[in-house]
Amino acid sequence: MDKDQFNSNRDGKNIIHNKMIERQSEARTIRRIVLIICLALILIIGGVGLGGYLYVKSALGPVNPQDKTPKTIEVPIGSSVSSIGKILEKNDIIKNATVFKYYVKLNNESGFQAGSYDLTSAMSLKEIVTSLKTGKVLKKAAMKITVPEGLQIDQIADIIAKKTGTTKPEVMKKLDDQAYIKKLMKEHPDLLKKDILAKDIKHPLEGYLYPATYSFYEKKTSVDDVIDTMLDKTESVLDQYQGEMEQKKISVHKVLTMASLIEEEATAKADRHKISSVFYNRIDEGMPLQTDPTILYALGEHKGRVYYKDLEIDSPYNTYKNSGLPPGPIASSGDTSIEAALNPEKTDFLYFLAATKTGEFYYSKTLEEHNQKKAKYITSNN
Known part of the structure; x- marks a missing residue:
């Protein structure tokens, strides 16, 4: 090298x-x-x-361990855990309403009583919860609002307006105000999701104002207070089905939408679970639901009969032209319809009809069978 x-x-x-x-x-x-x-x-x-x-x-922990000054707190009849938490937070009895709500849930606390309580800022959550189970109603309601099941939001607005001294247009304007709705969505995040602001939704809070009798203890109750209380009630009703909804992977919006269809179709003699099964069976088969109450909702009318010409209305709520559920609820449904929406009976039925005179419901598996019952129980009675 x-x-x-x-x-x-x-x-x-x-x-x-x-x-x-x-x-x-x-x-x-x-x-x-x-x-x-x-x-x-x-x-x-x-x-x-x-x-x-x-x-x-x-x-x-306590808001202020040193402040043992009693404050009289009023808990109205029908108050949900969420609304009680807000009342306590507003009066500086607790630090955070959301933490209070989850504390109650995690500890399986229940049996809260409406009434008047002397509470202090020095009390622990455990002490407050114990106190809330022993209440007595000491105050007479200054105002009561009764909302029957199956009402649409414009009908509910009329009731609220009369009781609060406002007008129906004023109430409807608030219920459809986007800024107000977004504010409510922040206050009720578990209930009000983005579904209610979808472009095809007619009224964002349709189906979300629970039908019940509400007592208010202030002489002048605002529209905001009424709406907030009704949403709290809806939350408390749906809370009992939370695990079921998660297990079945069905949203609050879909549950309330299906429940509203059941509510509008059912009579006192109807089996809501069977009606629910017909709707789900038709969805599974890719068939339109063809339920008349959605036509009336699309028309914006309250009348007793749907005509063939009405079925031609161009609307996302027209379940004769569109398959699947409508964009959102068409009315406020009660607990029995909500439960039926989550637990349809297992059937092969694809059709149902209510007899004109008796109100009895008849179910069918085929169109031929359905038409025979229609001729027997409806056409022959006209």
């Missing part, structure tokens, strides 16, 4: 050696960077977790 070749080989080895040193150095640097990033993430996650833990721990 000559001298030049020897030097060349030596230079080559030096270059390889230097590159190896550089790669080792880069690898060490990368490992340091990865380690720093991992440590930073651990600290951030730990910090967030610790912050959340400390926040919840703080919210579980």
